[in-house]
Each structure stands twice: as C-alpha cells, then as structure tokens.
Amino acid sequence: MVMESLTACLHPAPRKPMLVGVEYPSNQRCSRQIIRAGLTDISIQEEVIRKELQKENERLARQAEEEAAEKQRANDKARKEMREWWTQKWEAKKRSEGWGGYEKCxxxxxxxxxxxxxxxxxxxxxxxxxxxxxxxxxxxxxxxxxxxxxxxxxxxxxxxxxxxxxxxxxxxxxxxxxxxxxxxxxxxxxxxxxxxxxxxxxxxxxxxxxxxxxxxxxx
Missing domain, CATH: 2.60.200.20 (Tumour Suppressor Smad4)
Structure with missing residues (x-):
C-alpha cells in the first residue's frame, strides 16, 4: 500500500491539456452551424434549379423560332407556287385569246x-x-x-x-x-x-x- 502511494507520487497520471482563454462551443452554437450548412445546401439546389429552368426556357424559345421560320418558309413557297400558277394561267389566256405580242389563234x-x-x-x-x-x-x-x-x-x-x-x-x-x-x-x-x-x-x-x-x- 505504501509502495503504491509512493509510485503514484513519483509517476502521476497525465492530465488533458487545458487552453487558457478558449471557450468550447456549446450545443446552441453547433445547432446554428448545422442550420447554416443546411441553408447553404438549399441555396445550391435553388441555383441548380434556376439554371435548369433557364436552359429549358432558352430551348423552348429556340424551338418556337425554328417553328416560326419553317412556317414562314412554307408560306413563301406556297405564295411562289401560286404566283407561278397564276402567271401560267394568265399567259395561257393571253395566248388563247391572241393578245398582242403572242402567237395569233x-x-x-x-x-x-x-x-x-x-x-x-x-x-x-x-x-x-x-x-x-x-x-x-x-x-x-x-x-x-x-x-x-x-x-x-x-x-x-x-x-x-x-x-x-x-x-x-x-x-x-x-x-x-x-x-x-x-x-x-x-x-x-x-x-x-x-x-x-x-x-x-x-x-x-x-x-x-x-x-x-x-x-x-x-x-
């Protein structure tokens, strides 16, 4: 017993180092950090969603422009064919009636x-x-x-x-x-x-x- 006491005095158990002037975070501060991290994740998700919506809107706008251009080309083609048809009919009428500048009937x-x-x-x-x-x-x-x-x-x-x-x-x-x-x-x-x-x-x-x-x- 005496020997154990003497050993304890000569070789004391090591203690955890203490930092003077440092205050360890409380449970409330940890909760705030968790909430702040959660808000950051939500902001990133919202930004990703916003960019995807922007891309989709741009795609729809391009599609609408292409459809309008295709419709315009179809209308131009139809008008050209109508003009050619009318010109042919009108020229044929003038030829058939023997108008000036055309072969006589x-x-x-x-x-x-x-x-x-x-x-x-x-x-x-x-x-x-x-x-x-x-x-x-x-x-x-x-x-x-x-x-x-x-x-x-x-x-x-x-x-x-x-x-x-x-x-x-x-x-x-x-x-x-x-x-x-x-x-x-x-x-x-x-x-x-x-x-x-x-x-x-x-x-x-x-x-x-x-x-x-x-x-x-x-x-």
Missing amino acids: WVLRAAVTAEPDKVAVISGEGVLVGAAPLVSGSIKPFLVDYPMVSSVHAHVYGRDVVKGYKKYVREYFVVDLGSTNGTYLNRSKLRPRTEVRLSSGDALKFGDERAIFVVESQK
Missing part, C-alpha cells in the same frame, strides 16, 4: 368559195361545230348547217402543251363527238371521241362535201 376558214368569210376563231375552250351546237362554258358555237352535219358534230380547240421547263406551246386538236356521217382530216376518217392533233393547213370535213374548213393561223 388559229381559225377554221371555209374552203368553199361561196362562203369565204365563214370563219371561226379557235380561242378559249375552242369551238363546237354542228347544225345546232349547244353553248357550254367558254366553248363557242360554230353553226354549220348542212344536211349531213350532225347537230353536235365535232369539237375543235387549242391547248398549251409542255415542251420543257416552264415552256409551253399552243397546239390544236379535233375530236369527233360521235357524229352520224363522221369527221375527216385530210380525207382520213377520224375515230369517234378520239383526240387528233392538227397542223396548220389541214382540211377538216364535217360529213358533207360542202362543209370543208381549213385550219390555219389567224392573220
């Missing part, structure tokens, strides 16, 4: 010397040849009153034919409409309801020997 001119002034201009949708032709749309009636000519005998008309890129040539055609005595082109009988192309100087006979007309360019 062709005519059907009577080959019989007794009726040299009997002429039909093949304009618009053409002429309907017969003893009692019916008027339909812009088709012009052309009265040919002979015994062997049917009431509605044949249709003679012109049409713009595509010959290349934006290049049109007006050509003329005849169709026999199922007449009783037939239609002849240069002495060859035409098949009923079959379109046949005409050339300048061709002679058309509508059933009767007196009903012969020459197809020629208008003077």
Whole structure:
C-alpha cells in the first residue's frame, strides 16, 4: 500500500491539456452551424434549379423560332407556287385569246368559195361545230348547217402543251363527238371521241362535201 502511494507520487497520471482563454462551443452554437450548412445546401439546389429552368426556357424559345421560320418558309413557297400558277394561267389566256405580242389563234376558214368569210376563231375552250351546237362554258358555237352535219358534230380547240421547263406551246386538236356521217382530216376518217392533233393547213370535213374548213393561223 505504501509502495503504491509512493509510485503514484513519483509517476502521476497525465492530465488533458487545458487552453487558457478558449471557450468550447456549446450545443446552441453547433445547432446554428448545422442550420447554416443546411441553408447553404438549399441555396445550391435553388441555383441548380434556376439554371435548369433557364436552359429549358432558352430551348423552348429556340424551338418556337425554328417553328416560326419553317412556317414562314412554307408560306413563301406556297405564295411562289401560286404566283407561278397564276402567271401560267394568265399567259395561257393571253395566248388563247391572241393578245398582242403572242402567237395569233388559229381559225377554221371555209374552203368553199361561196362562203369565204365563214370563219371561226379557235380561242378559249375552242369551238363546237354542228347544225345546232349547244353553248357550254367558254366553248363557242360554230353553226354549220348542212344536211349531213350532225347537230353536235365535232369539237375543235387549242391547248398549251409542255415542251420543257416552264415552256409551253399552243397546239390544236379535233375530236369527233360521235357524229352520224363522221369527221375527216385530210380525207382520213377520224375515230369517234378520239383526240387528233392538227397542223396548220389541214382540211377538216364535217360529213358533207360542202362543209370543208381549213385550219390555219389567224392573220
């Protein structure tokens, strides 16, 4: 017992170092630090969310601009096609009516010397040849009153034919409409309801020997 006391006096147990003037944090201060750290994390999350929302808004704005540009391109294309279509129709109308600066329309001119002034201009949708032709749309009636000519005998008309890129040539055609005595082109009988192309100087006979007309360019 005496020995143990002596040993304790000679070798005392080490003590924890004490810092003078230092105050250890209390539980309240630790709570404040935890709250401050939590607020910092929330601020970082809010910043991340704000940046993501900004990116999404920018993406939506770009998408809206692209859609508007695509719509504008489609509208421009449609307007261009409409202008081209209208130009083609208007030019075709001027050609068909024989306006100045364009090729004259062709005519059907009577080959019989007794009726040299009997002429039909093949304009618009053409002429309907017969003893009692019916008027339909812009088709012009052309009265040919002979015994062997049917009431509605044949249709003679012109049409713009595509010959290349934006290049049109007006050509003329005849169709026999199922007449009783037939239609002849240069002495060859035409098949009923079959379109046949005409050339300048061709002679058309509508059933009767007196009903012969020459197809020629208008003077």
